[in-house]
Amino acid sequence: MSTARFTYVLRLADASLILGQRLSELVGHSPALEEDLGLANIGLDLLGQARFLLTYAGEIEGKGRGEDALAFLREHRDFLNPTLVEQPNGDFAQTLVRQFLFDAWQLELYERLSQSADSRLAEVAAKGVKETRYHLRYSAGWMVRLGDGTQESHDRVQLALDQLWQYTHELFDADAIERQLIADGIAADPAAIRQGWDAQVNAVLAEATLQRPADRPYLWQGKRGQHGEHLGRLLAEMQYLQRTYPGATW
Amino acid sequence: MSASRRVWEVLQRVPDPEIPVLTIVDLGIVRHADLDADGAVRVGLSPTYSGCPATAVIRTSVLQALHQAGFDRVEVQDVLAPAWTSDWITEDGRRKLREYGIAPPAHSVTSVRQIWQPTPEIACPRCDSHDTTRVSEFGSTPCKAHYRCNSCLEPFDYFKCH
Numbered sequence: 001m002s003t004a005r006f007t008y009v010l011r012l013a014d015a016s017l018i019l020g021q022r023l024s025e026l027v028g029h030s031p032a033l034e035e036d037l038g039l040a041n042i043g044l045d046l047l048g049q050a051r052f053l054l055t056y057a058g059e060i061e062g063k064g065r066g067e068d069a070l071a072f073l074r075e076h077r078d079f080l081n082p083t084l085v086e087q088p089n090g091d092f093a094q095t096l097v098r099q100f101l102f103d104a105w106q107l108e109l110y111e112r113l114s115q116s117a118d119s120r121l122a123e124v125a126a127k128g129v130k131e132t133r134y135h136l137r138y139s140a141g142w143m144v145r146l147g148d149g150t151q152e153s154h155d156r157v158q159l160a161l162d163q164l165w166q167y168t169h170e171l172f173d174a175d176a177i178e179r180q181l182i183a184d185g186i187a188a189d190p191a192a193i194r195q196g197w198d199a200q201v202n203a204v205l206a207e208a209t210l211q212r213p214a215d216r217p218y219l220w221q222g223k224r225g226q227h228g229e230h231l232g233r234l235l236a237e238m239q240y241l242q243r244t245y246p247g248a249t250w
Numbered sequence: 251m252s253a254s255r256r257v258w259e260v261l262q263r264v265p266d267p268e269i270p271v272l273t274i275v276d277l278g279i280v281r282h283a284d285l286d287a288d289g290a291v292r293v294g295l296s297p298t299y300s301g302c303p304a305t306a307v308i309r310t311s312v313l314q315a316l317h318q319a320g321f322d323r324v325e326v327q328d329v330l331a332p333a334w335t336s337d338w339i340t341e342d343g344r345r346k347l348r349e350y351g352i353a354p355p356a357h358s359v360t361s362v363r364q365i366w367q368p369t370p371e372i373a374c375p376r377c378d379s380h381d382t383t384r385v386s387e388f389g390s391t392p393c394k395a396h397y398r399c400n401s402c403l404e405p406f407d408y409f410k411c412h
């Protein structure tokens with residue numbers, strides 16, 4: 001098996017899985033019915049992407065682990081999602097800012113991955129990119145409505161942006177694993193993703209009358225398996241059934 | 251009727267579980283339906299959306315329908331590439347959507363940047379008025395957006411371009 005490729009596919013899978021799980025927590029709790037439906041549908045798309053990617057990761061690994069084993073029976077430290085997606089939903093501004101920063105990243109990522117030398121990754125990305133476009137249109141639309149809305153909504157979105165900005169750095173960091181896969185034409189180059197992301201994010205922030213926060217040098221390590229306090233609680237809920245009743249099926 | 255023709259006839263009667271007026275052939279998700287010399291059938295299906303919950307139901311319905319039609323060995327395969335597009339919905343399918351109260355997709359989004367362009371005018375499936383407003387980007391399922399007609403004041407679903 002290719003360890004590097006397994007790790008990379010798992011990182012992609014976990015990014016979608018964990019954010020999808022976060023969004024599912026909001027089902028029935030969003031501020032309005034339309035947003036409940038919107039966020040639930042985005043979460044559903046993300047879970048769908050995660051299923052394809054986890055299945056593929058299991059095949060690369062070749063130890064018989066399928067999508068369910070990888071989602072429900074891995075430990076905290078074996079999850080390789082970027083730290084951004086495990087952040088709690090907070091208020092609607094925090095949910096939306098997290099979504100917007102993620103969508104803008106995933107759109108650039110999937111656009112590039114759909115040209116990957118790895119045909120399975122290319123297929124999943126080409127499928128996913130069509131969904132991500134709608135996600136970004138939704139989240140960017142809300143950034144503008146809230147940012148350029150009332151004083152209260154503006155302040156809340158700016159605060160959420162200031163708090164979540166520190167997690168964006170990790171999205172564009174390539175370690176040795178990714179650098180090798182980039183050289184092989186399999187992984188997408190974060191430097192190129194960053195360019196597109198910057199342009200997209202800057203344009204939306206300007207229209208939303210929001211200030212782009214300063215970059216911070218600290219690098220979060222979620223995709224290397226080192227997480228903050230929030231992921232454990234998320235997993236406790238997500239994995240509860242399989243942990244309590246091992247092997248339970250529908 | 252040839253056996254392979256019969257396979258398509260069976261598939262033509264399998265409804266989409268979310269929009270039961272449409273069959274899976276109308277929806278354009280049947281990529282291939284091959285019949286081996288020894289009678290085994292292989293059906294390739296394209297999921298509309300990665301997380302569409304209907305995919306599993308459709309798979310089961312296809313197996314069931316073909317088994318009932320006397321095909322004992324049936325294999326259903328996921329076909330991800332090329333990705334499904336709403337352009338594959340047949341003319342017949344578009345008419346059925348409209349009659350069911352769902353506005354059919356305008357045209358497919360071919361460029362990512364196109365998402366920033368204004369949404370094309372969507373006609374109300376009930377009164378045909380072009381004076382409509384998008385209420386929400388997402389409707390009752392991922393593939394639909396929620397609209398309201400400003401003429402007849404009825405809400406309706408719009409099947410998004412994909």
